[in-house]
Amino acid sequence: MTPARMAQLHRAAFLRERPWSAEEFSELAKNRFVRCFDHASGFALTRTLAGESELLTLAVDPGHQGKGIGQQLLKNWLDSLPTDAETAFLEVASDNQPAINLYQKFKFIEAGRRAAYYSRSNGTKADAIVMRRAVTLGHGGVSHGKMPESG
Ligand SMILES: CC(=O)SCCNC(=O)CCNC(=O)[C@H](O)C(C)(C)COP(=O)(O)OP(=O)(O)OC[C@H]1O[C@@H](n2cnc3c(N)ncnc32)[C@H](O)[C@@H]1OP(=O)(O)O
Numbered sequence: 644m645t646p647a648r649m650a651q652l653h654r655a656a657f658l659r660e661r662p663w664s665a666e667e668f669s670e671l672a673k674n675r676f677v678r679c680f681d682h683a684s685g686f687a688l689t690r691t692l693a694g695e696s697e698l699l700t701l702a703v704d705p706g707h708q709g710k711g712i713g714q715q716l717l718k719n720w721l722d723s724l725p726t727d728a729e730t731a732f733l734e735v736a737s738d739n740q741p742a743i744n745l746y747q748k749f750k751f752i753e754a755g756r757r758a759a760y761y762s763r764s765n766g767t768k769a770d771a772i773v774m775r776r777a778v779t780l781g782h783g784g785v786s787h788g789k790m791p792e793s794g
Pocket residue numbers: 656657698699700701702703704707708709710711712713714715733734735736739740741742744745746748
């Protein structure tokens with residue numbers, strides 16, 4: 644997926660946060676530890692090194708959310724991890740319940756919090772929650788359903 648398409652999807656999916664630019668995605672893609680898992684309507688960007696893998700960002704086109712794409716991307720990431728990767732982690736806003744539900748479904752649990760990290764346009768604040776799981780946990784029977792389109 645091109646950096647321009649990543650930026651487009653990121654802007655569409657993250658309505659409350661600063662969108663990442665095509666230049667930022669282009670820079671990230673140069674890092675040999677960074678990998679993109681993509682789908683026609685979404686992508687997951689990850690960084691894996693020193694026994695840890697981080698989900699840097701995950702975005703699904705709003706018109707295609709709720710169809711199992713986010714779940715499939717998350718599964719593709721976890722399935723790809725080398726056996727020497729010990730933990731997978733990510734950061735999510737405390738007011739982003741759909742994403743928290745998705746990560747809990749994949750057995751991520753809260754490992755830490757940065758209080759009032761995100762400021763919302765209505766004046767409220769949200770915590771940043773760091774969630775972790777052991778790579779070797781498996782998916783506990785999480786099914787990813789049908790993927791009508793991929794690539
Ligand atoms: C590290 C980070 O990037 S954190 C931020 C993640 N990205 C964002 O929040 C951007 C905006 N949101 C999105 O792009 C998407 O909604 C995502 C990535 C959070 C989820 O992707 P989707 O393709 O819509 O989710 P998918 O259809 O695979 O649903 C999988 C699970 O997520 C949870 N979920 C997804 N949408 C919702 C929702 N609207 N309400 C509650 N739970 C939800 C559920 O647990 C669902 O499982 P279920 O269908 O068995 O109930």
